[in-house]
Amino acid sequence: MTSDKPRVLIVAEHASAKFGGEAALPLHYFRVLRKRQIEAWLVVHERTRDELQLYFGDDFDRIFFVPDTIMHRLLWRIGQFLPQRLAYFTIWFPLRLLTQFVQRRLVKQIVQSHQITVVHQPIPVSPKEPSLIFDVGAPVIIGPMNGDMNYPPDFQWMQSRLVYLTLNAGRFLSNWLNWLIPGKRRAAILLVANTRTRAALPNGTCSDVVKLHENGVDLSVWQPKPEKPTQATRRPPNEPSSQSTKFIFVGRLVHWKAVNLLLTAFAQVAQHWPVELEIIGDGPESISLQQQAKALGLLSLHKSQSGDQTKSDPVEPYSSVRFLGWLSQADCAQRLQQSDVMVLPSMLECGGAVILESMAMGVPVIATNWGGPSDYLNESCGILIEPRSQQSFVNDLAAAMIQMAASPALRRSMGQMARHRVMSHFDWDVKVDAILDIYRDVLKATLPTRPLISPENTGSAISRV
Incomplete structure (x- = not known):
């Protein structure tokens, strides 16, 4: 056995493409490692057993499951009665610890029986x-x-006082909890996505910290959009095109997404431009958002609550929301x-995998200049909107949409740069190249000092912070 051939055990609360968000991360690490014939295994909760069996086929015997106990189910159901963010940091916190408690015993057995050389815990992503x-x-x-995300200063009103106080109490107690439960103190390396997260690590944790982007993109799924005829020059702002511009939002319909x-x-845009908006996702805000769209005279063909019928509200031929x-x-x-x-107006987005997926397809993005989107986008491949106040945000968002609608050439140029940026920095294969280097560094146990270098300037996916 050599350091160039690590034997890896991925440990996570769950691994799922269907759950979205951080749940996809362990799935992709395991997928790409196995694609490269790296000896790898996965330990997760059994709630995703059926999905993983379909997804991995021949490698399913490399996956170990923590059973779904009565306590798991009870804590999960209690959390359903709370706001999601509050539930995550309160009721569902002991749920995750319960899973890890069972996993730890199982991990020790697998490490011994399969001669594991590196254990990787990619989630939870909270520092x-x-x-x-x-x-x-x-x-x-x-x-x-x-x-360690907060709402922008002018959007603090979006978070209830109860959630605010609970989160701050939890953050205050984190130093004590990480002393009591020493996983992050005894880790070989801690990986962080950005300097914000580095600063949020509790006192006394492992001092060897490496910067690595959280999300990646599976380029075999997210293929470039087909080329279609467009006008090469930018149309004057007051001269709408006869062809409709299609905007899209993908994500959970929760209040912090600011749909x-x-x-x-x-x-505002629809008053003067032929535009369409598709909203993909569900969540607690779904009904109120449909009512808002209807009140604005924009609601188009959509599914009924039963899911087996559709109905249509009268709208203009192009200016519509679906x-x-x-x-x-x-x-x-x-x-x-x-x-x-693609438009993502979220006010509380730590990551934003959907942005990378859109970029991979050559679709330019409009997003909030706050949190994850500002890590992924730059002026070459999208437009970032400053969250200064509600009214200015709405006006700036409308102006950005008009700018995109007015110029097919701009959309095409930004889309090309977006795909190039993803291929250079966020492709899962590029990311696994970086994680394999980290595995080897750990196995060598002699980590060379590297300066903090921006991956955007060097093409490298990692840097030490």
Whole structure:
């Protein structure tokens, strides 16, 4: 056995393409490692057993599952009665610790029986949350973590007082919890997505910290959008094109995604431009957002609550909003291919994998200049909107949409640069190249000092912070 051939155990709460968000990270690490014939195994909760069996086929015997106990189910159901963010940091926190408690015993057995040389815990991505994966017989790598997010200063009103106080209490207690549960103190390396997350690590954690982007893109799924005839020159602002511009939003319909502000901005654009907006996703805000779109006179064909019928409200032929509900990954990819611009007005986005997926397809992005989107986008491949106030945000968002609608050439140029940026920095194969280097560094146990270098300037996916 050599350091060039690590034997890797991925440990995570769950691994799923259907869950979205951080749940996809362990799935992709395991997928790409196995594609490269790296000896790798996966330990997750059994709630995703059926999905993983279909996804991995011949490698399914390399996956170990933590059973779904009565306590797991009870804590999950109690959390359903709370706001999602509050539930995550309160009721669901002991749920995750319960899973890790069972995993730790199982990990020790797998490390011994399969001669594991590196244990990697990619989620949870919170920098404050303690880890029970320590002293398991092999060096442990945790991350990339990405968190410590707050709402922009002028949007603090979007968070209830109860959630605010609970989050701050949890952050205050994190130093004590990470002393009591020493996973992040005893880790070989901690991975962080950005300097914000580096600063959020509790006191006394492992001092060897490496910067690595949290999200990646599977380029085999997110293919470039087909070329279509467009005018090469920018149309004057007051001269709309006869061809409709299609905008798209993909994500959970929760209040921090700010889809209500997107609808308000879209209504401004629709007064003067032939535009369409497709909203993909479901969530607690779904009904109120459809009511808002209807009040604005924009609601188009959409599914009924029963899911087996459709109804149509009278709208203009182009200026319309369609709510498509939850779609599979393949269907989302198809809808993105048929779109001109992706819009993500979220006020609390630590990552934003959907931005990278859109960029991979050559679709330019309009997003909030806050959190994850500002890590992924630059002026060459999208437009970032400053969250200064609600009214200015709506106006600036509308102006950005008009700018995109007015210039097919701009959309095409930004789309090409977006795909190039993803291929250079966010392709899962590029990311696994970086993680393999980290695994080898850990195994060599002599980590050379590297300066903090921006990956955008060097093409490297990692840097030490």
